[in-house]
Amino acid sequence: MKTIGELQKKIRNASQLRISNSLDDSSDELLNMNSYSGVVEYFPEELVITVKAGTLIKDLSQTLRKKNQALPFFIEDDEKTIGSLYATAGSDLSDSVLGVQIINGKGDLLNFGGQVMKNVAGYDVSRLLVGSMGKLAVITQISFKVFPEKLAHERRINQQKKINDSPLREEIEQRLKNVFDPYGVFV
Amino acid sequence: MSTISQLKKSLPKNIVLVGEENTRPFECDGLSVYKQKPMAVVLPNEVGQVKKVLEICRKNKTPIVTRGAGTGLSGGAMPIKDSVVLGLSKLTKVISINPEELTAVVEPGVRNLAISEAADEYDLYYAPDPSSQIACTIGGNVAENAGGVHCLKYGLTVQNIESIKILTIEGDELVFSRDDEGLGLLALMTGSEGLLGIITEITVKLTKKPEVAKLIMAGFDSVRDCANGVAEIIKNGIIPAGLEMMDEFAIQASEEFARPGYPLGSKALLLCELDGSEESVIPDVDTVVSLLSKASSIRVSESEEERLLLWKGRKSAFPAVGRISPDYYCMDGTIPKRHLADVLEKINALSKRFNLRVANVFHAGDGNLHPLILYDAGVPGELEKTEEFGNEILKLCIEVGGSITGEHGVGIEKLDAMCFQYSDAELDVFHQIKAAFDPQTLLNPGKAVPSLHRCAELGNMHVHQGNLPHPELERF
Numbered sequence: 001m002k003t004i005g006e007l008q009k010k011i012r013n014a015s016q017l018r019i020s021n022s023l024d025d026s027s028d029e030l031l032n033m034n035s036y037s038g039v040v041e042y043f044p045e046e047l048v049i050t051v052k053a054g055t056l057i058k059d060l061s062q063t064l065r066k067k068n069q070a071l072p073f074f075i076e077d078d079e080k081t082i083g084s085l086y087a088t089a090g091s092d093l094s095d096s097v098l099g100v101q102i103i104n105g106k107g108d109l110l111n112f113g114g115q116v117m118k119n120v121a122g123y124d125v126s127r128l129l130v131g132s133m134g135k136l137a138v139i140t141q142i143s144f145k146v147f148p149e150k151l152a153h154e155r156r157i158n159q160q161k162k163i164n165d166s167p168l169r170e171e172i173e174q175r176l177k178n179v180f181d182p183y184g185v186f187v
Numbered sequence: 188m189s190t191i192s193q194l195k196k197s198l199p200k201n202i203v204l205v206g207e208e209n210t211r212p213f214e215c216d217g218l219s220v221y222k223q224k225p226m227a228v229v230l231p232n233e234v235g236q237v238k239k240v241l242e243i244c245r246k247n248k249t250p251i252v253t254r255g256a257g258t259g260l261s262g263g264a265m266p267i268k269d270s271v272v273l274g275l276s277k278l279t280k281v282i283s284i285n286p287e288e289l290t291a292v293v294e295p296g297v298r299n300l301a302i303s304e305a306a307d308e309y310d311l312y313y314a315p316d317p318s319s320q321i322a323c324t325i326g327g328n329v330a331e332n333a334g335g336v337h338c339l340k341y342g343l344t345v346q347n348i349e350s351i352k353i354l355t356i357e358g359d360e361l362v363f364s365r366d367d368e369g370l371g372l373l374a375l376m377t378g379s380e381g382l383l384g385i386i387t388e389i390t391v392k393l394t395k396k397p398e399v400a401k402l403i404m405a406g407f408d409s410v411r412d413c414a415n416g417v418a419e420i421i422k423n424g425i426i427p428a429g430l431e432m433m434d435e436f437a438i439q440a441s442e443e444f445a446r447p448g449y450p451l452g453s454k455a456l457l458l459c460e461l462d463g464s465e466e467s468v469i470p471d472v473d474t475v476v477s478l479l480s481k482a483s484s485i486r487v488s489e490s491e492e493e494r495l496l497l498w499k500g501r502k503s504a505f506p507a508v509g510r511i512s513p514d515y516y517c518m519d520g521t522i523p524k525r526h527l528a529d530v531l532e533k534i535n536a537l538s539k540r541f542n543l544r545v546a547n548v549f550h551a552g553d554g555n556l557h558p559l560i561l562y563d564a565g566v567p568g569e570l571e572k573t574e575e576f577g578n579e580i581l582k583l584c585i586e587v588g589g590s591i592t593g594e595h596g597v598g599i600e601k602l603d604a605m606c607f608q609y610s611d612a613e614l615d616v617f618h619q620i621k622a623a624f625d626p627q628t629l630l631n632p633g634k635a636v637p638s639l640h641r642c643a644e645l646g647n648m649h650v651h652q653g654n655l656p657h658p659e660l661e662r663f
Contacts, residue, residue: 045418046524046554068424091365094374095346108612116521117553118343118593120332120378121601121608122636123620127345127374136370148424161368168359173370175623179616 002035004109007138012107016187019087019134031138033083039063040141041115048098048115050143053083070152071144072096074159086142087134092159094130101141102129105181115143128176131161135187136180190247190271191227197239202277204228213272216257216264217319218600220570225252225266230274234354234387237273241358241385244271250632251356253381255296255327258319260517261598263331263380263634273385275326281305282388289393290349295326295386299333302391311393314341317594318502326386332378334594336429336501339552340462343594345377347392353384356625360387375620380596381631383624397462400428401472402494405482406453410434411528412481413455417551418524419478420459425471429460430552431501434531437508437546437559444507447500450484457482457551458501460494504548505559512544512561516573520584521593524554533583534558541576543569555593556584582607585650597635606642607650614639 010031011017020030037054044067051060057071058078064070073093075085086093099113113119113126126143129136147155188196194203204210205227214222226249231237244251250270257264266272278294281302285291286309291302299320303312316335317323323333329351332344341347350364353376361384363373376383407413413432420427433441433449433456442449449456457479461471472487479485488494500507508515522530531547538545544561558580562573581591581604591597591604605614617636621628642649 043523043525045422047421048523067422090367091371091373094371095342104616110610110613110616112613112616114588114590115523116589116593118334118338118521118550118555119590120594120596121590121592121605122597122613122617123383124332124345124371124374124378125616125620127371130371130374131368132370148426150424151426159366162364162366164362164364164367164369166361168355168361169369169372172361172372172623176370176620179619179623 004103004140007031007036007140008103008107008109011103011105011138011185014185017185018187019138033138034081036140037081044069046115047146048143049146050115050141051082052141053086053139054081056080057082057085064146065149068149069146070149072147072152072155074156082142083139086130086139087132089130090159090161091130092155092157094127096145097126097130097142098145099143100126100129100139102137102139104137105183105185109140113143117145136177137186190243190249193243193247194227194229194240194271197243198229198236199232202230202232202236204230210272213254213257213266213274216254216259216262218260218262218265218598220564221262221265221599223266223268225270225272228272228274230277232277234278237275237354237385237387238358240271240273241354241356244629245356245358245627248627248629250629252631253330253385255324255330256298256319256322258323259327259331259596259598260519261592261596261600263596263598263631264327265599267631267633276324278387284309284393286311286393289395290390291393292388292390293325294388295329296324299323299325299328306393310396312396313347313391314394315344315347318505325389325391329377329386329389330379330381331596332594334550334555336431336550338550339430340426340428341394345374348373348377349390349392351376351386351390352388353386355384356627356629378596380598380635382621382635383630397428398464399468400460400462400494401468402488402497403459403461403472403475403479404449404486404497405457405459405479406450406484407455407457407481408453408483410455410531413457414524414527414551416457416479416481417527420475421552423474423478425461425475427459427552428462429458430550431458432456432549432551433501433504434547436544437504437548440507440511440546441500441504444510445500445503447496449500453483458497501548504546508546508559508561513563513565514561516560516562516577517595518556518558518560518577518580519592519595520581520589521553521555522584522587522589524551526587527551527554530556530583530587534580537576537579541572543573543576550593553593554589578604582650599634602637602641603645605637606645607648610649611639611642614642
């Protein structure tokens with residue numbers, strides 16, 4: 001999958017899809033994001049980088065290191081893609097998210113947030129979807145606030161997540177799933 | 188039985204306000220050009236009473252407008268016709284200060300500055316500092332995701348809260364924390380402008396006070412040199428605690444008002460605050476001074492009094508402009524910093540076109556512009572002209588990849604501008620998120636997200652990431 005158009009087409013035609021990091025594209029039920037990769041824009045003087053979700057974290061880190069900058073959140077394994085980290089991360093990563101481009105379960109391409117530090121127009125969807133495990137939408141592109149290397153390190157805290165097992169919370173999460181993926185495509 | 192009589196019957200008499208005279212103080216928030224009296228105002232003393240209000244309003248399908256101190260600048264807390272205003276300003280308990288964990292647990296009506304005052308004995312403070320911090324409440328800060336002058340280094344409200352307790356419209360209590368497994372519901376609630384739930388308790392993060400803070404003031408002969416200076420500082424790995432810019436008109440107004448000793452005649456002024464440990468701040472001050480080589484004047488604060496005096500000019504920029512003009516309208520767009528000089532030039536061109544003066548103060552570090560448009564509401568048509576000018580500025584912000592609001596919120600003020608920033612499909616997601624929490628649309632209805640119908644009437648002028656739809660068409 002190399003283009004947004006291809007991704008949209010696959011989502012629209014699928015009855016069920018699992019977003020995967022394997023390079024296997026042959027299955028109709030797998031959506032491989034690894035080949036949708038690369039830095040889209042990087043403005044060191046703005047502390048902002050925009051990357052495609054399939055970019056390997058180590059490649060992203062290398063780009064930043066050239067300008068003495070770094071991602072200011074905890075990274076356990078930099079062989080993973082930035083999209084897979086976003087899908088499983090918590091608030092330490094979400095603090096650095098400025099915007100996302102996504103494709104919802106209907107195949108619509110949507111943008112939330114952007115490349116600016118301050119943006120309170122509309123609900124904060126780009127941070128809502130952090131930790132969404134690929135169950136609500138396909139994340140195609142993410143913009144991050146980055147930090148000078150020396151300051152980024154002190155912000156990397158491995159925050160342990162806790163399960164909040166309130167049935168009402170579960171119900172709200174299910175309703176939000178239906179907002180983004182009304183046909184239940186993403187499994 | 189009507190909503191009013193049920194409220195009166197179920198709650199202490201003195202917390203339910205009705206009638207023209209009693210509700211008038213609540214008819215608007217900080218955006219006073221829009222006014223509407225509510226059916227009633229309820230000022231609960233404890234969370235149990237909030238639940239009661241929700242129950243009565245839900246049964247009667249009466250809209251609820253939650254309010255903190257009413258200092259918001261976008262009409263987010265302006266009452267809706269036949270609504271109940273739920274004012275949380277009496278819930279002012281600081282429940283605990285936890286210096287070991289660097290947190291404080293507070294009720295929503297606690298003022299922003301009061302948290303820092305309560306934490307002061309531990310040498311801690313609450314970092315986000317909106318300019319209304321003396322008066323604004325922490326509940327309102329969370330509802331608006333409030334900012335301030337120190338966001339570049341210390342973050343917005345969303346990065347400075349640990350957890351919140353909310354009541355849903357059904358009256359059920361939920362806790363959202365930073366360490367929750369699952370969706371980012373804490374972030375979703377932050378900045379949701381009272382449309383999704385009622386915030387009843389907040390655990391905020393506290394920050395250690397810096398050992399030392401130094402303010403560098405630099406005057407420039409051109410806005411572009413000043414903007415380039417900002418980029419240089421950040422490119423060199425320095426993150427100032429505050430990085431503020433003012434244009435010639437704002438420098439002049441502030442100097443006349445507060446006499447901080449600003450360089451009159453400069454086209455732009457930069458205030459750069461560095462804080463932290465002595466050993467990091469002192470060399471960084473030298474670096475910044477050398478990077479600002481194009482400055483026509485430069486001064487570093489020698490004492491705490493001097494630092495505060497230099498800040499006083501910037502912090503009094505709004506009242507200073509208020510003294511010059513009968514009315515002013517404060518904008519809140521954000522842009523990528525690299526477009527600062529260009530955007531400012533275009534704002535000045537618009538100022539000539541609309542024949543309205545504008546003073547510019549920016550949070551330059553995070554690209555948050557606060558152009559103040561000077562007008563006279565007494566002149567027929569001038570408010571409308573001002574709003575049109577304002578919308579042109581916001582379109583400009585979106586065209587260069589920014590946002591229509593950095594920290595003031597959408598409220599009722601920027602509903603039209605939301606149509607420029609988002610497509611119908613994106614707005615529809617917002618409406619559905621609202622419905623997931625509040626299916627009857629009782630919480631602050633009609634605010635923050637425009638109806639698709641409203642955007643269609645405006646001609647669907649959705650501008651995205653520097654691209655107008657159908658750029659081949661001429662526009663007038």
